[in-house]
Amino acid sequence: MNADLAPAPSPLALARAEILELKPYEHAAWEPALERLHANELPWRSSGDATLAGLNRYPEPQPRALVERLASLYGVTPAEVLVGRGSDEAIDLLTRAFCRAGADSVIICPPTFGMYAVAARIQGAAVVRVPLDAGRGFALDARAVLEGAGGSVKLVYVCSPNNPTGTLAEEAALLKLAGALAGRALLVVDEAYIEFSGAPSLARHVAAHSHLAVVRTLSKAHGLAGARCGTLIAAPEVVALLRKIIPPYALTQPTIETVLAALEPAQLEASRQRVALIRAERERLAAALQDIPGVERVYPSVANFLLAEFGDASAACARARAAGILVRDVRSQPGLGRHLRITVGTPEQNARLLAALARPADEQGAAP
Numbered sequence: 001m002n003a004d005l006a007p008a009p010s011p012l013a014l015a016r017a018e019i020l021e022l023k024p025y026e027h028a029a030w031e032p033a034l035e036r037l038h039a040n041e042l043p044w045r046s047s048g049d050a051t052l053a054g055l056n057r058y059p060e061p062q063p064r065a066l067v068e069r070l071a072s073l074y075g076v077t078p079a080e081v082l083v084g085r086g087s088d089e090a091i092d093l094l095t096r097a098f099c100r101a102g103a104d105s106v107i108i109c110p111p112t113f114g115m116y117a118v119a120a121r122i123q124g125a126a127v128v129r130v131p132l133d134a135g136r137g138f139a140l141d142a143r144a145v146l147e148g149a150g151g152s153v154k155l156v157y158v159c160s161p162n163n164p165t166g167t168l169a170e171e172a173a174l175l176k177l178a179g180a181l182a183g184r185a186l187l188v189v190d191e192a193y194i195e196f197s198g199a200p201s202l203a204r205h206v207a208a209h210s211h212l213a214v215v216r217t218l219s220k221a222h223g224l225a226g227a228r229c230g231t232l233i234a235a236p237e238v239v240a241l242l243r244k245i246i247p248p249y250a251l252t253q254p255t256i257e258t259v260l261a262a263l264e265p266a267q268l269e270a271s272r273q274r275v276a277l278i279r280a281e282r283e284r285l286a287a288a289l290q291d292i293p294g295v296e297r298v299y300p301s302v303a304n305f306l307l308a309e310f311g312d313a314s315a316a317c318a319r320a321r322a323a324g325i326l327v328r329d330v331r332s333q334p335g336l337g338r339h340l341r342i343t344v345g346t347p348e349q350n351a352r353l354l355a356a357l358a359r360p361a362d363e364q365g366a367a368p
């Protein structure tokens with residue numbers, strides 16, 4: 001038999017049978033031209049309601065204008081877009097749709113973002129760890145991932161650029177992995193920081209790779225963490241499946257309106273300029289950190305944070321805090337026993353952090 005002639009396996013073959021069969025909640029029809037006497041809402045706005053649509057109304061589920069705007073932002077079709085409350089919601093929905101409690105598992109590549117494992121545990125799925133290769137600058141071990149992806153594994157998470165190492169996985173390696181995983185597991189590439197890298201997103205490859213899903217967020221480069229808006233880009237059948245299980249009115253009306261306004265061309269241009277500033281600051285901060293005694297290593301990063309190894313990470317953390325600055329202690333992560341993750345801030349914040357870390361130990365805590 002010629003393998004080339006075999007139909008591509010559908011990613012839905014990996015999904016939980018009860019989710020495939022689920023009849024979703026039927027939310028109130030969205031027909032804005034008609035009077036709404038079908039949803040038990042109050043007919044009046046309350047005072048102070050400055051939204052365009054009115055907070056007395058349930059919002060549009062998967063708002064069409066927002067889905068279309070995000071599809072165009074990410075260069076994909078609306079049918080490939082699921083919009084939810086941050087990427088965290090996409091990760092949660094994927095886990096619940098694909099992993100049977102007590103039976104299935106996910107692969108994560110530590111050190112990495114914590115939510116993949118947390119979502120798996122909440123669902124009762126096992127977590128299989130395939131560590132990044134610390135000896136090769138935290139590179140993805142694609143061969144080990146593929147070897148581990150047998151049997152119960154349904155989802156494989158790769159964070160690129162990776163949090164907290166700041167490293168980008170090679171596009172060719174990811175595409176090859178997605179192809180090799182077809183029929184076995186869905187490759188989920190979390191691109192929360194891709195805008196800071198200058199590298200293209202894998203989103204444009206989702207159409208040709210049924211077992212590739214890409215997670216994007218407005219929380220980082222777009223400066224909208226408080227709005228809670230993230231996007232899953234996946235095969236239309238996967239998006240349709242997750243639309244069945246997302247809570248009926250997941251996005252609030254203020255979020256929908258705020259995000260649409262923030263994605264206007266002028267706002268996007270301002271956002272690109274802020275990203276350019278952060279990238280320049282990242283390089284400046286990395287170089288300056290490198291020169292501070294007690295900083296043993298600063299890893300190259302393509303994200304908006306730096307991973308650094310310290311002779312005494314807890315002392316460095318305390319110095320930053322004494323200067324009124326929080327940095328992230330990542331020492332509980334495998335291979336990062338002496339490391340901190342530092343978000344790139346404004347030039348002023350970065351200068352303050354550098355000054356705090358550079359101050360000799362005997363001046364610590366001295367009155368100003």
Ligand SMILES: *Cc1c(COP(=O)(O)O)cnc(C)c1O
Nearest residue numbers: 086087088113163192217219230
């Ligand atoms: C910050 C971050 C996100 C963003 O999560 P949201 O829920 O969209 O705010 C996603 N993935 C990683 C790796 C992150 O660091």
